[in-house]
Amino acid sequence: MAETRVKQEPFGPGPTQEPFGPEHEPPTEWMELNMGPQHPSTHGVLRVRLKLDGEVVRDADADIGYLHTGFEKSFEDKTYTQGITFSDRMDYLAPPINNVGFVMSVEKLIEVDVPPRAQAIRVMMMELARIASHELWLGTAGLDLGVYSGFFYAWRDRELVLDLNEMYSGVRMMTSFTRVGGVAWDLPDGWLEQLQRFIDVMPARIDDFESMLTENPIWRQRLEGVGVLSREDAIEVGVTGPMLRASGVDYDVRKAFPYCGYEQYAFDVPLGSNGDCYDRYRVRVQEMRESLKILQQVVGSLPSGPWLPNNRKVALPPRSELSKSMESVIHHFRLVSEGFKGPAGDVYAFVESPRGELGFYLVSDATNKPYRMKVRPPSFCNLQPLKKLVQGVLLADVIAIMGSMDFILGDVDR
Amino acid sequence: MGELKLRPVPMLTGRAAGPTPLNALGDNLLTTTLDKVINWGRSSAIWPALFGLACCAIEMMGTVGPRHDLSRFGSELFRASPRQADLMIVSGRVSIKMAPVLRQIYDQMPEPKWVIAMGACASSAGMFNNYAIVQSVDKIVPVDIYIPGCPPRPEALIDAVVKLQRKIRGEPLVKRSA
Amino acid sequence: MSASANDLLVERLGNRFKQALKESSDFRGDLSIVLEPSSVVDVARYLKEEEGFDYFLYATAVDWPARDPRFTVVWEVRSLANKTRVRIKTTAAMPEPHAPSLTAVWPAADWHERETWDLLGITFDGHPDPRRILMPQTWEGHPLRKDYVSFGEPVIFSDQKLEGLEPDAIRG
Numbered sequence: 001m002a003e004t005r006v007k008q009e010p011f012g013p014g015p016t017q018e019p020f021g022p023e024h025e026p027p028t029e030w031m032e033l034n035m036g037p038q039h040p041s042t043h044g045v046l047r048v049r050l051k052l053d054g055e056v057v058r059d060a061d062a063d064i065g066y067l068h069t070g071f072e073k074s075f076e077d078k079t080y081t082q083g084i085t086f087s088d089r090m091d092y093l094a095p096p097i098n099n100v101g102f103v104m105s106v107e108k109l110i111e112v113d114v115p116p117r118a119q120a121i122r123v124m125m126m127e128l129a130r131i132a133s134h135e136l137w138l139g140t141a142g143l144d145l146g147v148y149s150g151f152f153y154a155w156r157d158r159e160l161v162l163d164l165n166e167m168y169s170g171v172r173m174m175t176s177f178t179r180v181g182g183v184a185w186d187l188p189d190g191w192l193e194q195l196q197r198f199i200d201v202m203p204a205r206i207d208d209f210e211s212m213l214t215e216n217p218i219w220r221q222r223l224e225g226v227g228v229l230s231r232e233d234a235i236e237v238g239v240t241g242p243m244l245r246a247s248g249v250d251y252d253v254r255k256a257f258p259y260c261g262y263e264q265y266a267f268d269v270p271l272g273s274n275g276d277c278y279d280r281y282r283v284r285v286q287e288m289r290e291s292l293k294i295l296q297q298v299v300g301s302l303p304s305g306p307w308l309p310n311n312r313k314v315a316l317p318p319r320s321e322l323s324k325s326m327e328s329v330i331h332h333f334r335l336v337s338e339g340f341k342g343p344a345g346d347v348y349a350f351v352e353s354p355r356g357e358l359g360f361y362l363v364s365d366a367t368n369k370p371y372r373m374k375v376r377p378p379s380f381c382n383l384q385p386l387k388k389l390v391q392g393v394l395l396a397d398v399i400a401i402m403g404s405m406d407f408i409l410g411d412v413d414r
Numbered sequence: 415m416g417e418l419k420l421r422p423v424p425m426l427t428g429r430a431a432g433p434t435p436l437n438a439l440g441d442n443l444l445t446t447t448l449d450k451v452i453n454w455g456r457s458s459a460i461w462p463a464l465f466g467l468a469c470c471a472i473e474m475m476g477t478v479g480p481r482h483d484l485s486r487f488g489s490e491l492f493r494a495s496p497r498q499a500d501l502m503i504v505s506g507r508v509s510i511k512m513a514p515v516l517r518q519i520y521d522q523m524p525e526p527k528w529v530i531a532m533g534a535c536a537s538s539a540g541m542f543n544n545y546a547i548v549q550s551v552d553k554i555v556p557v558d559i560y561i562p563g564c565p566p567r568p569e570a571l572i573d574a575v576v577k578l579q580r581k582i583r584g585e586p587l588v589k590r591s592a
Numbered sequence: 593m594s595a596s597a598n599d600l601l602v603e604r605l606g607n608r609f610k611q612a613l614k615e616s617s618d619f620r621g622d623l624s625i626v627l628e629p630s631s632v633v634d635v636a637r638y639l640k641e642e643e644g645f646d647y648f649l650y651a652t653a654v655d656w657p658a659r660d661p662r663f664t665v666v667w668e669v670r671s672l673a674n675k676t677r678v679r680i681k682t683t684a685a686m687p688e689p690h691a692p693s694l695t696a697v698w699p700a701a702d703w704h705e706r707e708t709w710d711l712l713g714i715t716f717d718g719h720p721d722p723r724r725i726l727m728p729q730t731w732e733g734h735p736l737r738k739d740y741v742s743f744g745e746p747v748i749f750s751d752q753k754l755e756g757l758e759p760d761a762i763r764g
Contacts, residue, residue: 038519039494
């Protein structure tokens, strides 16, 4: 059989194990394999170009942009309230968290206080979104590695959260439930009871899932020691969220810079020690349990009161007032047609999404629309070290590593 | 009339059907009954290709999930390889970079194939009227069913698949309707 | 970050880099420092090694067409131990705006600077891999600039020639 020499072409400069170029002929042939953008395991439309030396990966280049939607350009064209609907679609596994982050940046800019009830509602929706997102992650990352039935268990639980979303906002996924200064609606009757039933039922289901996977020798073999990111490396490459915490860095936005009243609730931040895929799995499962703890505390201590601030320049007046007061009608009209203006300046607000620190850098030029809204996406930062993490691993481990990163292309590409 | 002898080659349908004996027979009792049987077979086991792009893909996964079970309607499996699939559910926004890939996957699917444009972004670019999103996927591939919604509920996707099944059963074998 | 800690940092920077620090501001608790483009790398290295700003957050740029220089290039970094943040800004002027790359100081800046090049057209001097990241390799123009019209772009198909650059679609 005649051997054909494969032309060695570099991807581009970057840290690789051996130098490229015609003068450095490697001893074996490296095959370029294209993964994606249509691929069951890339969690969206990601294209990874791999250089394979047999079954071992020598280099990888992540080609993103297949879901680039131009969110940042769209934000510049919409008022602050219109932008909330857009913000859902970025990290579409946990839309309530995007909503909160977006309005937090506006609230920081215009300095408006959020009433306590609205903060508690935001916390509840965010923690529900965190549970739903981690369940989805468990289902799909497991599916990649062969846990076919886990997908159905995870989805059964996720449907409970989507039911709660739908009861509150009318929509299963894209809730758009925040408004600048508060939340759009009050909780409907029966929502808290349904949430309590959810909190009661979930711990057993998480335990079920754990019993299937945590001590499973196949699961452990696939994940332990794979994709190790040391503590220093994790900070150096800028990963965030469970990836950072699995490497032992104790940084969770909810604890370090509490927002929306998180300082009132007692919860732990799970940390890993080895920084491998198995630790990331353990961190995420534990985070689900901590979210349930937070939810229970919020339900027990839910304050009463308004869910929008009394500031008519920023928040819509209650509908009952519209029939009585001409001023309310004028405020309503202005807010809906034109929105409100903020001062000129730039702020950075950030929240803890299930993937890590989701930040919104807002630059305002004192008009009713953002001048520049830059989103700091956690998945973008988590996907960056892919090149470094997959060097020298087997092809099957690439799937495990990508699964453990828990990135979502809507966030990466925006 | 005697036994109908079929040629020992795979039956070509639609546009690929040249002057085969079956074509030449036109519409008579035997071919229309055969039509019905084959169309019933095709509609009862539509296997979609895995083509989840964005948020609608999550609802598509929800449709496959335990509560709304799409495999009750015949779509037992989502095939990763387009060569083994007959339905492409474009679920999500199609960006400029992704559009040629979409067309290539569509081309790789063997006939007969159908396309469902799931969601507002696939049907008409949805809320994204900008430089980055293809304004409706029917600029690239012919679409059979459009589903509105952002994202559409799993029940809406099931409704679309059921409607598609009815559409398939209405098709005669010899001529493929547009 | 309390106001006095921000002020102390600005003071230390002012003492160390006299001409480089053009202005600083503390708006809503966010410290921003505007630097001369030539001194950005030195200040960045100082911030990382001596002030403990080890965690890179993001890099971007803002387009002010009415101003000259037109672009403000922004990097933001955080100190995990001290729980503080600082926003480093500099300016870049047309034509061919460019700024120094901070990938030598914070490797995590890599993709963020590529994105800023892709969407806004700022060249980062010293960046190891200056390719487009979100738009197709053959795209012309920088979408996030204020003079870029955002509607109705044509789609490039695989049968059209893509001269000299890596194809984005897989060609069979």
